[in-house]
Amino acid sequence: MPPLDWQLGVVTSLRDETASVKTLTLALPQWMPHRAGQHYDVRLVAPDGYQAQRSYSVASGPERVGEIELTVERLEDGEVSTYLTDQVVVGDQVEVRGPIGGYFVWEVGMGGPLFLVAGGSGVVPLMAMLRHRAAASSHIPTRLLYSIPAPGSILYRQELDALQSAQNDLEVFYTFTRTSPPGWRGYARRIDRSMLAEVTRPLGPTFLTYVCGPTLMVEATATALVELGLAPAHVRTERFGPTGKEHSP
């Protein structure tokens, strides 16, 4: 494994995902394939030497050679996320190191069935897994349960709709915790044990689970899954605070 060095990525495109979430594409001079679920550290250095550092999950699959996509949620008082979502323009350089992590990762070779549970922007590393799965033309039975406050907060909506089909055995379930779309007949509450049991029933008694979201949502989901009989070793979690994925190193 090469040493984890900082490198200057070049922003090659910017895309609005929602009103407060943006995806940056970075071309990396020392690109290497990541494992879906890994993250990069981003470091900003002010002229006076002050540094701020945060971690952002890679949203793209490892099949995208030479570049990575980072999806960043703008936090009102986030000193890194506001810079990345408000200030950065195409052609800017951003200092990053990665890919980082070996626990919260999934690759087609690890098999399944696969159950992904996302809270808010916790969907980002899970999207990398789904993109990797699609690029590998995998038919591993997969369910994504995605909890968001309202329809406008869904990330990657069109792509998720396009990815799911009966042929490749991927199904996406949304649950809206604050505002549901008009006429919505699906879930409209926080994730709970009965919801988890319903969504995972077609996967059989055991499956690999990845849960990413705010701390309390992750705790509740992991606890409920173990209560439902899933082995703790099959439940991998990644937490971020309720204020988002922005944190100091």
Add this chain to the structure above:
Amino acid sequence: MSDTPGDWNSALMLDGNAVGGLLEEVFGREMTSSRCQCAHCGAVAALATLLAFTQAPGVVLRCPGCKEVIVRMVNTGAAVFLDVRAATYVRLERRTA
């Protein structure tokens, strides 16, 4: 940050995944999937699953079972201070060629 569990601000709590970069910088290898044993309660857990408190000059990693402190890391810029006295062991898998 206080070491008293009752004083935690759980809203600021992350997990060991979040400090994977710092751990890799210090150990020269991916560490989040390495397991350690808590010296307080004996639980064995991947470093990724330890509760991480990072909103401070240093990083504190606590046992997800008993909530006691297992790891403290402080990066001074010139050096990293690493206190792992509350890990009975940290298991490092040999790299397979």
